[in-house]
Structures are given as structure tokens and as C-alpha cells.
Amino acid sequence: GNSVTQMEGPVTLSEEAFLTINCTYTATGYPSLFWYVQYPGEGLQLLLKATKADDKGSNKGFEATYRKETTSFHLEKGSVQVSDSAVYFCALISGGSNYKLTFGKGTLLTVNP
Amino acid sequence: DADVTQTPRNRITKTGKRIMLECSQTKGHDRMYWYRQDPGLGLRLIYYSFDVKDINKGEISDGYSVSRQAQAKFSLSLESAIPNQTALYFCATSDAGQPGANVLTFGAGSRLTVL
Numbered sequence: 001g002n003s004v005t006q007m008e009g010p011v012t013l014s015e016e017a018f019l020t021i022n023c024t025y026t027a028t029g030y031p032s033l034f035w036y037v038q039y040p041g042e043g044l045q046l047l048l049k050a051t052k053a054d055d056k057g058s059n060k061g062f063e064a065t066y067r068k069e070t071t072s073f074h075l076e077k078g079s080v081q082v083s084d085s086a087v088y089f090c091a092l093i094s095g096g097s098n099y100k101l102t103f104g105k106g107t108l109l110t111v112n113p
Numbered sequence: 114d115a116d117v118t119q120t121p122r123n124r125i126t127k128t129g130k131r132i133m134l135e136c137s138q139t140k141g142h143d144r145m146y147w148y149r150q151d152p153g154l155g156l157r158l159i160y161y162s163f164d165v166k167d168i169n170k171g172e173i174s175d176g177y178s179v180s181r182q183a184q185a186k187f188s189l190s191l192e193s194a195i196p197n198q199t200a201l202y203f204c205a206t207s208d209a210g211q212p213g214a215n216v217l218t219f220g221a222g223s224r225l226t227v228l
Contacts, residue, residue: 032215043117043203043219044156089155093215100146100171101217105155 002027006090006104013080013111021075021107023064023090031094033057033066033073034101038087047075047088080111116140117220119204125226132191134223136204143209145187146217147171147179150201159202162187163209194227201225 007022025031032051036044048057053068062077073090090104117138126132136145147159158171160179168181176198180188191198201224205217 034216036217041221043221044205044217045219046216049216100158100161101215103156105153 002031002092002094002102004090004092004102004104006088006107008105008107010108010110013109015082015111015113016079017111019075019077019080019084019109021088021090021109023073023075023104025071025073025090025092027071027092027094027102029094031092033064034091034093035062035064035073035075036089036091036103038089038106040086044089080109082111082113085109085111115221116218117204117206119202119220119223121223122221123224125228126194127228128195130194130227132194132225134189134202134204134225136187136189136220138185138187138204138206138218140206140208140218141184142206142218143184144207144215145181146205146207147177147187147189148203148205149173150203150222156203159189191225194225196227199225199227 003026005024034049035047037047038044048059050057050066056065064073064075087106087108089106091101120135143164146161148156150156157173162168162181178190201222204220207215207217
């Protein structure tokens with residue numbers, strides 16, 4: 001079956017530090033990959049996505065590249081801000097699962113001023 | 114108004130009580146989902162519905178039931194609540210769209226505490 005493994009948190013950084021949150025996956029077929037973000041007290045919202053190998057998703061300074069050879073989709077940002085403090089979820093959809101999202105367990109990021 | 118509205122936002126109840134969480138959407142999406150979020154476990158799918166006449170169990174459907182009253186409405190019921198159902202519940206919707214491009218829109222969540 002499908003599964004997503006992401007680095008365990010919490011991750012604590014200072015403002016303007018470089019961020020990497022690792023995500024690897026197991027899936028049947030050719031999955032689409034996503035990063036969702038959950039700000040405190042809110043629901044999840046899509047941060048970025050990639051639908052095929054070597055695609056790079058990007059949004060709000062965050063980037064992630066779909067690496068089929070390493071089955072990875074690591075999230076990066078060059079300079080984090082306090083407002084980036086949130087929980088980040090890696091997720092995938094594969095046609096073999098009737099298009100249901102499979103989520104990782106989430107990584108809590110705290111950015112200090 | 115929010116695209117996906119959940120009610121109630123917070124609920125405290127007692128063991129054995131029947132609880133209904135409601136979800137309505139203005140996205141016009143066919144697909145609706147109920148997820149449960151627990152610390153350290155991420156999100157787990159309880160039920161999903163691809164249209165009004167199509168309802169399916171997810172990973173953790175035991176102890177839950179759902180009703181798809183209309184395209185825009187999808188309710189989750191706990192027939193007899195128990196303390197380990199204390200969690201944050203999310204409703205989500207998606208367009209059928211292009212396979213592989215499926216993006217979920219989430220509600221703000223319903224926090225349920227069962228004493």
C-alpha cells in the first residue's frame with residue numbers, strides 16, 4: 001500500500017535559517033505528491049504539489065522536487081520567517097488508491113525571531 | 114464565507130452520547146472526506162464519498178457513520194462516543210478533476226472531547 005514517511009519534529013529554527021523537511025514515500029503506480037501546511041488553529045491548506053518525476057513545486061518561497069529515483073519530495077526554504085511556524089504534512093495520491101490522499105505524520109516547525 | 118464549513122467547531126460530550134459533526138461546502142465539488150487528526154499520527158481517513166450515492170469506508174471507520182445528504186453536505190456521526198474518539202476532525206472536499214491533480218480543500222476543523 002501507499003505510505004509517506006517524513007522527518008519527525010519538532011524543528012526549531014531562527015529567523016532567516018535554511019529549512020529542510022525530509023519526505024520519502026512508497027506508492028503503487030505514479031503518485032502525485034503534495035505538501036500541505038496547517039497554521040495554528042486552522043485547517044490544512046495546499047502549499048505546493050508536483051505531479052510527475054523531476055517536477056518542482058514552489059510557493060511562498062518553499063520548494064520541493066519530485067525525485068522518483070530516491071522516492072523523495074523534500075521541502076526546502078532558503079530563509080524562514082516567524083510566520084512560517086506551522087505543521088507541515090507531506091502527502092501523496094496514487095491512482096491505485098482511488099485518488100485518496102495518504103498523509104505523513106506531520107512536522108511541527110517553530111521559527112524564533 | 115468559508116468554502117468548507119464545519120459545525121460545531123468545539124464540542125465536549127460524555128461517553129455514550131450520540132454526536133453529529135456537520136460539513137457543508139460551496140466549492141461545488143463532488144468528493145467529500147472526513148479525516149481525524151491525532152498528535153503524532155497525522156491525518157487518518159474515516160469515510161469518503163465520491164458522489165451522493167457513493168460512500169466508502171476509510172482506514173478507521175469503526176465507531177463512525179456518515180450521511181451524504183446532498184452534494185454540498187456530508188455529516189459524520191458517532192453513535193456512542195468513547196474517550197479515544199477525542200480528536201480534531203476535518204472535513205475536506207475535492208474536484209474529480211484530472212487524475213493525479215486532486216487537491217483537497219479543508220474545513221477549519223471540529224475539536225471533539227469525549228469525557
